[in-house]
Amino acid sequence: MVYCGKPSKGCGNCRSRKIRCDQARPACAQCIRAKRECPGYRDQLSLMFRDESRSVIRKATVEVGASPSIGPKSKGPTVRSPRTDCPDGKKGSNGPVGRAMRPRDPIHQSVDRRASAFCSLSPEVQPPAEASREEAICFFLRGNAIPGNVWAGEFVERFMDDPSPTPSKRAMQSSLLAVSSAMLSRARKKRSLQRLAQEEYVSALNLLNTALADVKEAKTNQALGAVILLAIYEIICSRAPKDIDQWTRHITGATALLHLRGPDQLKTEIGLRLFLHLRYQIVISCIQRTARVPRSLFDCTEHAIWLRPAEDKSNRLIMIIGRLASLRADLREGIVTDSHEVLAITSRLEADLVAWLATLPPEFNYQTETVTPYDILFQERRGGLVPYDDQYHEYPNLWISNTWNQYRCTRIIINEIALDHIRKLALSSTNASLSEEIWQQCKAQRINIRRLAVDICRSVPYILGALPNSRSHAALPLERFMGGLTVLWPLFLAGIVERPNHALRCWVIQCLRLIGHSFGFDQALATMDIVAADAGILREVDDHNVAEECPSPVSMGTPPIMPDVHYTQIPASEETII
Known part of the structure; x- marks a missing residue:
């Protein structure tokens, strides 16, 4: 595969007229203004790398035929192989095979070099009918x-x-x-x-x-x-909801490998990166299965606090999530049964989360923006994604947005457990004044859960790269592939907060469908099915209706958990948490 330069992203009309194209869907503004039919846009990756196998065979044949035999040199004209045109009209190299066109963009040059390192070439040069492994x-x-x-x-x-x-x-x-x-x-x-x-x-x-x-x-x-x-x-x-267990088995295997590797794995940069990448998946997998977090993961996290001070906030959040997993395991095993004791534990976890929140530095701040009526091309430019309630967040970087959603998911589960046991106390109480006090606390828990779910939804446009002030895209940008992975678990929790047919749940279902089709994540579609079938953490009933059936926090489904991706720190801008 030969790199042919970065092709134009504009439609055919704009390229032929040599004007800037806004790449809007279904038709760009320039074609609409000129009353022309917009021909659409080309596949960038297929244009960027082109199959040159036939050209290589032709050049090799010419060189073999022109090779001098023993005797005097031929004085005939030198045979030159024709230039190879790139898809966008640029000319390639006309030298020997070793001087094939190289990418001018250092980023793509690095990507091409790394991809070549993985793919061994076959002794026989045959033009592939489909995309090559290197291209994949x-x-x-x-x-x-x-x-x-x-x-x-x-x-x-x-x-x-x-x-x-x-x-x-x-x-x-x-x-x-x-x-x-x-x-x-x-x-x-x-x-x-x-x-x-x-x-x-x-x-x-x-x-x-x-x-x-x-x-x-x-x-x-x-x-x-x-x-x-x-x-x-x-x-x-994994398209079927039952296939999600395949992911769980791989994470369980990775957990065993982390235990086998021990703290020594953190001595190298790659080993430390792999641990930071994997540990959130392990902790949340334990929450899904109501299992305990292995002690070895906590030990490695404590080592990571000293080895990577910049990860301190994420490390401490992971420790709190691990304690939440232990609480869910205690509830399943019947070790903790008294509702007062459960509420005491959830209160401590809640207090630790609030304390963690208070220590966040300014670079963790984000802004809440509102889509204006004048931004009529927002949906067309951004692959169909519309912000929930016309509001979205802007974060300094993707790593920080992921950390915020980890915090929100943890607090939703803590509040759900507390809400379940507050209801149990209210049902068993004969004191009218105490019952009223408990129901007020129950109402506060509901408000917290709803607010956290809405904040998760508002983070999605940034995570998927669908903001109106960023570089225009006709669809969700491929570079946000990892963002699509990290947001599935938060979207699942946000989606099951409200009852079926609630506006927030409908928005989450549409968002999961968009992620599934835009990024090709079958598990996003499986998660969508689970969300659609769930009864909801909160029901549309009066807070004083003691006959309400409460969902058990230990009987949650096993939706997918996405990788905890860590990113380099970006200098903070002057932003305020709304």
Whole structure:
């Protein structure tokens, strides 16, 4: 695959007229103004990398035919291979194969170099009918091109620095190809890529089982990276709600690997990044299964506090979430049964969250904006995403927005547990004045849960890159692929807060459908089905109706949990938390 430069994103009419195109859907403003039919937009990735196999074969044949034999040199004219046109009309190199056009953009050059490191070329040069494996990996790297992401930058290249073909390295290669091909198969709607993804997935499982049989191999970064990639594959390909258990099994396996690796895994930058990437998934998986968080994860988190002071806020939040998981496990096992004791525990957790909130530095501040009536192209420009209640948040970076949603999800679950036991006390109380006091507290819990759910919805446009003041996109930008992963769990919790047919739940369902179709996440569609069928944490009844049936907080479904992605810090702007 040869890089042919960054092509124009404009429609055909705007490119031919050499004018700026706003890339609006279904037709750009320039075509509407000129009363022309807008021809639409091209697939950027297919234009950026072009199959040059036929050209390589032709050049090789010419060079072989022109090679001098033993004897005097031929004095005939030199045969030159024709130039190769790029899709946007630019000219390629007319030199030998070794001087094929190189990308001028250093970012794309780095992506192309890293992708080439994963793909071994076949001895026979054959033009592929479909997108190549290298192109699929480029597609994956582009979707993760966010500063600090463990799958971006030089981190992926370092994973493969070891030249020896170890089982763990081969397992990670197959896992990466499985995820990359699955992503591209949804973007291109190619069944051949889907079959390739399934084949690589099976190959990765077999190679990983071989690697895990050796303790030394099981402790490598490549083995853990392969498991994480397989979990991402399940997010992309698991459409049925029951298939979500496949993701859970991979996370459980990754938990065992973290325990085996111990604190020593934090001594390298890649090992520390992998731990920070994975730990939130493990903690929330424990909450889903009402299981206890392994002690080894807490031990590694305590080490991480000293090794990475910049992660202090996230580390302390993880410790609080871990305690919440322990409470849910105690409730399931019947260790804690007294409602007064449960409320005392939830009050301490709530107080710790409020204290954590009070210590956040200014760079965690965000702003709440309102969509104005004049922004009529917001929905068309942003892939159909409309902010809930016409309001959205703006954060300094994606890592901070993810941390805020972790806090909101934790507090929703704490308030749900407290609400359930407040109702139980009210039902068992014979004191009218005490019952009234309890119901007032119940009302306050409802208000907290609703406010947190709305804040989650307001964070979604930023996380998915659908803001009116950012660079225009005809659809949700691929670079927000990881944002789409991280927002599924918060959207699930926000969606099950209200009763069916409530405006907030309807908005969440539409948002999950958009994520599923825009990013190709089948698990987003599975989550959508779970949300649509849930009875809701809050019911549309009077707060004093003691006959209300309360949902049990320990019987929550097992929706998908998305990776905890950490990003490099960005200098804070002067913003205020609304």
